[in-house]
Amino acid sequence: KAGVTQTPRYLIKTRGQQVTLSCSPISGHRSVSWYQQTPGQGLQFLFEYFSETQRNKGNFPGRFSGRQFSNSRSEMNVSTLELGDSALYLCASSLGSGTISGNTIYFGEGSWLTVV
Amino acid sequence: GDSVTQMEGPVTLSEEAFLTINCTYTATGYPSLFWYVQYPGEGLQLLLKATKADDKGSNKGFEATYRKETTSFHLEKGSVQVSDSAVYFCALSHQAGTALIFGKGTTLSVSS
Numbered sequence: 001k002a003g004v005t006q007t008p009r010y011l012i013k014t015r016g017q018q019v020t021l022s023c024s025p026i027s028g029h030r031s032v033s034w035y036q037q038t039p040g041q042g043l044q045f046l047f048e049y050f051s052e053t054q055r056n057k058g059n060f061p062g063r064f065s066g067r068q069f070s071n072s073r074s075e076m077n078v079s080t081l082e083l084g085d086s087a088l089y090l091c092a093s094s095l096g097s098g099t100i101s102g103n104t105i106y107f108g109e110g111s112w113l114t115v116v
Numbered sequence: 117g118d119s120v121t122q123m124e125g126p127v128t129l130s131e132e133a134f135l136t137i138n139c140t141y142t143a144t145g146y147p148s149l150f151w152y153v154q155y156p157g158e159g160l161q162l163l164l165k166a167t168k169a170d171d172k173g174s175n176k177g178f179e180a181t182y183r184k185e186t187t188s189f190h191l192e193k194g195s196v197q198v199s200d201s202a203v204y205f206c207a208l209s210h211q212a213g214t215a216l217i218f219g220k221g222t223t224l225s226v227s228s
Contacts, residue, residue: 042219042221104162106162107152108159109157109159
């Protein structure tokens with residue numbers, strides 16, 4: 001069974017531009033969440049979507065947004081890119097929302113974003 | 117707010133040595149606790165988890181016990197292999213949402 005698929009894997013953008021990252025969850029999974037990983041801040045939660053609704057949001061500025069489609073695929077968008085947005089962006093999917101017993105969260109390999 | 121603290125790395129061991137990576141947490145209520153592993157160039161993989169006090173999670177020879185009295189979830193393995201070289205993350209989450217709060221990660225390097 002295919003895992004969580006993220007595209008693109010690597011990209012370089014210029015300050016001020018915007019970027020859209022895509023995530024296809026494991027088939028049947030309805031929850032998709034996004035995390036940012038940087039050497040300085042580590043792994044930080046961005047937001048979670050379940051059945052096209054944002055369920056939870058981390059402490060990031062409004063430049064970071066996301067959405068989920070009816071087929072559970074998700075996109076995240078970062079507008080007006082800053083140098084500090086350079087990071088590995090990880091998408092994760094799970095059957096349900098929450099980390100109750102049995103609801104394992106699976107991560108993709110991530111999208112490496114470099115802002116120059 | 118909730119937080120997770122892991123021992124600083126890197127941890128360098130010889131093959132077959134005993135491994136302990138310390139993890140302590142600060143949280144309200146009764147969070148679920150997790151260990152994730154990240155191999156070079158890959159995403160995170162769930163290694164093990166525990167959802168209530170005194171639970172022991174185990175997988176691939178790794179173990180961790182949820183200790184509420186000491187707010188700890190230390191990762192152990194009796195005999196490490198070169199293939200265990202990776203970054204290990206301790207994390208917690210409340211059942212109310214999927215958000216995982218991660219520690220900074222501990223890099224393990226095992227040599228033969």
